[in-house]
Amino acid sequence: MTSSKSFVKFDKVDKSYDGKVLVVKDLNLDINEGEFITMLGPSGSGKTTCLMMLAGFETPTNGEIYLNSKPISRIPPHKRGIGMVFQNYALFPHLTVYENLAFPLKVRKLSKDDIDKKVDKALSMVSLSGFEKRMPNQLSGGQQQRVAVARSLVFDPQLVLMDEPLGALDKNLRESMQYEIKHIHESIGVTVVYVTHDQSEALTMSSRIAVFNDGKVQQLSTPDKLYEEPVNSFVAEFIGENNTFAGEVTDISGGKCKVKLDTGGEIISNPISVNSKGEKTKVSLRPERAIIDPEEKMDNKHKGKIEEIIYHGDHARVRLNLLGNKEFILKVPNSSARMDIKRGNEIKVGWNSHDARALDPKSI
Ligand code: ADP
Numbered sequence: 181m182t183s184s185k186s187f188v189k190f191d192k193v194d195k196s197y198d199g200k201v202l203v204v205k206d207l208n209l210d211i212n213e214g215e216f217i218t219m220l221g222p223s224g225s226g227k228t229t230c231l232m233m234l235a236g237f238e239t240p241t242n243g244e245i246y247l248n249s250k251p252i253s254r255i256p257p258h259k260r261g262i263g264m265v266f267q268n269y270a271l272f273p274h275l276t277v278y279e280n281l282a283f284p285l286k287v288r289k290l291s292k293d294d295i296d297k298k299v300d301k302a303l304s305m306v307s308l309s310g311f312e313k314r315m316p317n318q319l320s321g322g323q324q325q326r327v328a329v330a331r332s333l334v335f336d337p338q339l340v341l342m343d344e345p346l347g348a349l350d351k352n353l354r355e356s357m358q359y360e361i362k363h364i365h366e367s368i369g370v371t372v373v374y375v376t377h378d379q380s381e382a383l384t385m386s387s388r389i390a391v392f393n394d395g396k397v398q399q400l401s402t403p404d405k406l407y408e409e410p411v412n413s414f415v416a417e418f419i420g421e422n423n424t425f426a427g428e429v430t431d432i433s434g435g436k437c438k439v440k441l442d443t444g445g446e447i448i449s450n451p452i453s454v455n456s457k458g459e460k461t462k463v464s465l466r467p468e469r470a471i472i473d474p475e476e477k478m479d480n481k482h483k484g485k486i487e488e489i490i491y492h493g494d495h496a497r498v499r500l501n502l503l504g505n506k507e508f509i510l511k512v513p514n515s516s517a518r519m520d521i522k523r524g525n526e527i528k529v530g531w532n533s534h535d536a537r538a539l540d541p542k543s544i
């Protein structure tokens with residue numbers, strides 16, 4: 181796919197609010213038509229600023245954004261055909277559900293008949309048919325947010341932007357709304373740019389995720405690749421659970437490297453973003469890649485002392501002191517029912533060097 185064909189293109193976009201500090205730095209991002217792409221990152225990393233520039237409420241300081249290959253700066257916000265849902269982008273409180281949904285259609289001067297049809301369709305999409313006459317304060321938080329989603333879709337936009345739309349909802353409702361939004365996306369195929377700081381939400385919903393930190397995209401990839409193949413320590417630690425070992429490369433050859441740990445000891449790792457002896461690194465190992473009673477062929481075998489056992493229903497998280505890392509986490513299936521998993525006991529743990537990824541210790 182050539183980048184000139186992308187549906188939305190951020191081309192070398194910088195943004196500064198004060199003329200000094202860049203809060204978005206050299207952003208290059210291509211979004212395909214029909215994609216569900218998520219901007220994921222900690223608070224203050226520049227996600228909302230990117231959405232605001234795409235919507236037209238902020239202007240890039242440098243660079244250009246293209247929509248359908250046209251520079252967007254020449255198109256006023258209301259002509260961009262973009263629907264929006266925000267955490268705090270409340271419904272009009274004095275209008276009924278019907279009137280809230282009809283509003284963007286009246287602005288576009290549709291006939292009463294067309295408005296009725298589109299409102300009907302949008303409400304059924306979010307399973308709220310029959311709620312037309314309710315006022316927003318007669319709806320639960322989840323229902324209000326579903327009306328907001330319906331309103332963003334009611335005028336058949338080419339693109340929908342959602343900025344932390346589920347942030348105010350409790351956990352169960354948030355999870356069911358995640359599936360609901362994902363299913364709506366799948367059924368109507370509209371392009372969605374979604375913003376969240378919640379990594380599990382991003383993993384559940386997205387076709388691709390752009391991980392932001394400090395105004396820069398650290399990695400853009402599919403959920404499984406981000407989890408399995410993080411390119412730097414920031415991404416490894418932000419997404420999923422992670423065991424981290426800080427150290428220095430002492431040898432590198434044959435697709436493996438030796439890392440001398442700051443806490444003492446040595447591990448054999450996979451040199452993902454280190455190239456030579458003497459480099460600082462952080463080695464990332466997913467908890468489920470480490471096992472008790474290591475196989476003979478594993479090139480990392482170490483003893484760890486059990487510090488804590490936390491019951492999680494189907495599995496237990498066992499915290500070990502291993503090679504001076506007191507936060508080493510191991511996942512043990514509940515079915516294993518081992519007698520030696522007791523606080524204070526020493527156990528043998530091992531993993532393959534391939535799964536211990538020696539990464540750049542910094543974010544980009
Ligand atoms: P996120 O959505 O990832 O939390 P934002 O895009 O809201 O991040 O903010 C990025 C940075 O820009 C933050 O340091 C924030 O304080 C600053 N910022 C956001 N909006 C404005 C604004 N309107 N004026 C000045 N600074 C802003």
Ligand code: MG
Nearest residue numbers: 224227228229
């Ligand atoms: Mg934000």
